[in-house]
Amino acid sequence: MERNIIMRKIIPRWEWRTFGNKFGKGEENIKKYEITRVKKSDEIYILSSKSNNNTKIRNELMDIKSLIRINKETGLEQWTVLTKASFPIHINDIVLVYKAFGLELPYLDKDEYSYTEYFEELIAKNSNLKMVNVHKERNGYMVDDAIVEIAEVKFDDFKTRTIAVEHADMEVVLRTLKKLGLIGLKNVNYINAMKRTFGMTY
Numbered sequence: 001m002e003r004n005i006i007m008r009k010i011i012p013r014w015e016w017r018t019f020g021n022k023f024g025k026g027e028e029n030i031k032k033y034e035i036t037r038v039k040k041s042d043e044i045y046i047l048s049s050k051s052n053n054n055t056k057i058r059n060e061l062m063d064i065k066s067l068i069r070i071n072k073e074t075g076l077e078q079w080t081v082l083t084k085a086s087f088p089i090h091i092n093d094i095v096l097v098y099k100a101f102g103l104e105l106p107y108l109d110k111d112e113y114s115y116t117e118y119f120e121e122l123i124a125k126n127s128n129l130k131m132v133n134v135h136k137e138r139n140g141y142m143v144d145d146a147i148v149e150i151a152e153v154k155f156d157d158f159k160t161r162t163i164a165v166e167h168a169d170m171e172v173v174l175r176t177l178k179k180l181g182l183i184g185l186k187n188v189n190y191i192n193a194m195k196r197t198f199g200m201t202y
Contacts, residue, residue: 010067010079010138014173017164018185019193026182027163032150035193037140045190046123047130047200051102052191056077056134060115062093064100067189075187076170090110094122103128132156132194146176155197162193 044057054065064082071078082100085093091111098105104123113122123129138151146167153160165182167173177183188196195201 010081010085012078013168014071014076014078014170015164015166015167015189016076016173016177016182016187016191017162018182019160019188020161020185021161023161023163023185024110025183026180026185027150029180030143030150030163033141033143033148035139036142037138039136039138039140040144041138043134043136045132045134045194046101047132047191047198048103049128049130049200051100052195053102053187054189054191055097055100062089062097062118064096066100071170074170074174076173078170081129085186087115087118089118101129103116108173113130130198130200132198134190142193143176143180146172146178148180155194158197160193160197162190 003066006109023190029202041058046055046057048055053065056063060085062085065079066082068078072077083093083096089112091108094108094113095105103126112122119131123131132155135154136151137153140148142146142163146165149162149164151160151162151164151187153183163182165173165180167176
């Protein structure tokens with residue numbers, strides 16, 4: 001497998017997401033649209049007490065998303081993908097990972113780490129990091145060009161639900177939220193939801 005994943009041009013997205021069990025009229029309005037995508041996945045999120053970047057293992061790739069900015073008026077967040085690194089993971093990618101963690105890079109005694117070595121030697125031994133097994137069952141919709149999602153999720157054994165709206169244009173997200181009747185629900189991203197669940201500072 002190639003060490004680096006060739007990525008298409010990344011366009012940052014404005015994202016809104018909330019968590020809970022029921023979403024009232026907002027969920028009812030979403031379900032009036034046709035489901036365009038159904039997807040199940042198992043991922044390992046790595047939470048850092050020093051950062052709120054989104055760092056996870058998905059499809060055997062180290063996936064890093066970084067929060068670029070938060071709009072003060074709307075609370076919407078703009079995120080971008082920084083890297084998707086394959087295993088064995090190279091030291092150059094580990095540098096990016098630790099920067100995303102907000103942690104000082106430890107001494108590395110080799111240039112590459114296997115999947116198992118990465119977890120056992122670099123993640124599990126660091127008290128600032130917590131691994132969370134996340135299962136997602138997602139139904140995707142398209143509403144006025146915005147990506148809309150309803151998902152059943154598990155953080156280890158904790159079950160919850162989430163709905164989300166995403167688009168590269170913040171105004172599209174806002175219009176979609178208003179159209180669906182979601183304005184007023186708190187915007188909470190995955191990292192903050194998990195940190196709240198497990199009592200980590202965020």
